[in-house]
Amino acid sequence: MDDRRLSKTLAHALRHAPWLYELELDADGWADLEMLLQALREAKTAFRHVSRADIERVLANADKPRYVLEGDRIRALYGHSLPGKVTHTPAEPPAVLYHGTVREALSEIRAKGLLPMSRQFVHLSAEGALAQQVAQRKGDAVVILTVKAADAYAAGVVFYPGNALVWLADAVPPGFLVFPAAD
Incomplete structure (x- = not known):
């Protein structure tokens, strides 16, 4: 498995475009690790067999800490390009x-x-x-x-x-x- 590619994909999923992976981040940016793994497996053939151990290896070998893995949750430490925190306050949607x-x-x-x-x-x-x-x-x-x-x-x-x-x-x-x- 290409760890550099996995790290870049983690950044995309956790910092920039979680919706493309159908990930739900809580207000503090945490995602469920198993949902992330499943999304990665579905998103890219190269990650069909990605595991928690692969994620842990990428985090351990990074030149600087970019992610936090805590129990069954993971989040990016910084660099989010998301427009603010994800909230779940009801609102009137667009017409379509x-x-x-x-x-x-x-x-x-x-x-x-x-x-x-x-x-x-x-x-x-x-x-x-x-x-x-x-x-x-x-x-x-x-x-x-x-x-x-x-x-x-x-x-x-x-x-x-x-x-x-x-x-x-x-x-x-x-x-x-x-x-x-x-x-």
């Missing part, structure tokens, strides 16, 4: 948001809507291109769903701003989703 998924998940989404699955929240994108980029980590047959966020909000669905590009929701019922015509 997007969610990228893979074709094989569509039947379950049609039946149940968007659910957080193993995460705390459903991740939604303010831009279709970002939803596409996130979904491509899940597979090749990518489908972008349009979320009628204003309608969902008016009906009582709670949304939380993650940052300028990402919104979170506890769940989104199927009636507020627009599926591509071919699907």
Whole structure:
């Protein structure tokens, strides 16, 4: 495993673009280590077998401390380019948001809507291109769903701003989703 590449990817995930890895950072920048490992495994073929030991090795061999690993949590010490701390205060979303998924998940989404699955929240994108980029980590047959966020909000669905590009929701019922015509 290329430790330099792993270190750069950690910086990207923990400092600059956690939403691309579907990571949720708490108000102090901590991420769940197992969720980070799973995201790295899904994001890059080179990290398909990344482990806690690999992360510990990168941290131990760094020329200066960049990350803190504490129990089952990890965070960057500095260098965040995130626009402020991640908060989970409910807010009115934009009229439309997007969610990228893979074709094989569509039947379950049609039946149940968007659910957080193993995460705390459903991740939604303010831009279709970002939803596409996130979904491509899940597979090749990518489908972008349009979320009628204003309608969902008016009906009582709670949304939380993650940052300028990402919104979170506890769940989104199927009636507020627009599926591509071919699907």
